[in-house]
Amino acid sequence: MNREHPALPRLGGRRPSYRERVAEALRAALIAGELRPGEIHSAPGLAARFGVSATPVREALLDLAKEGLVDTVPNKGFRVTAVSERQLDEYTHIRSLIETPTTASLASTADPEDLQALRPVAEEIVTAAVAGDLIAYIEADLRFHLGLLRLAGNQHLVEVVRDLRRRSRLFGLTALAEQGRLKASAEEHLEILDALLARDEDAVRAVMTRHLGHVRGLWAAP
Missing domain, CATH: 1.20.120.530 (GntR ligand-binding domain-like)
Structure with missing residues (x-):
């Protein structure tokens, strides 16, 4: 199976910020199950995985934490939340x-x-x-x-x-x-x-x- 990540996605209606594009790519990875519940990921690690810089990934993860998709883990990163x-x-x-x-x-x-x-x-x-x-x-x-x-x-x-x-x-x-x-x-x-x-x-x-x-x-x- 092709495991290379595609170009960051487009958002409809307007030109999205880079942070928004990174957040959409991370959401897609969560929904697709490529980022599994309970896993802890760091911003630098995900940045390397997606081929982008760490700053927008960290900002995007904070957005996802507000949505309840990930939880912050002090000194470690972000844990993917589970869905019943x-x-x-x-x-x-x-x-x-x-x-x-x-x-x-x-x-x-x-x-x-x-x-x-x-x-x-x-x-x-x-x-x-x-x-x-x-x-x-x-x-x-x-x-x-x-x-x-x-x-x-x-x-x-x-x-x-x-x-x-x-x-x-x-x-x-x-x-x-x-x-x-x-x-x-x-x-x-x-x-x-x-x-x-x-x-x-x-x-x-x-x-x-x-x-x-x-x-x-x-x-x-x-």
Whole structure:
């Protein structure tokens, strides 16, 4: 599997600061399970791993500590926090309540050009899945789903889902990638777009339900 880290991710809507880009890359590594619960990491160690300087990594880790994703450990660094199975079930339930009906409603309201603009992102997810590049997969997946939700015109809803995703963990990604099964999950993003462009709200709802079900299967304790 490709273990080289990709270029730091882009954030939608504006040019992010370097600190924000580092924080997004670290969040992706947490969600993908590359940084495991209970592990303690130092800013210099993560800086070397990501090929960046230590200062923005330290600042980004402080941001992640405020979000509850890591805890500070005096004189050692930062410990990755754990997420319980009950929490994962609750995150999935809330996401399904928000994302499934919101995305399905776009079948009748979204501009086809706006939907087509997300196709390269969906294809990027598939490319990352085939390459086994988990951090790139998580980053592109985030841009895709938040991009869809933005089309509904409710920024507060977007931020709620962003926060839920930040708190999740996808420990099963590594196994799926090694088994060659991650591509099938990635291709569901293209299915969602095709159903939306076909104005088939029932199909969108069905694919979203299946897709989020697969996601919960990955949100599991190590």
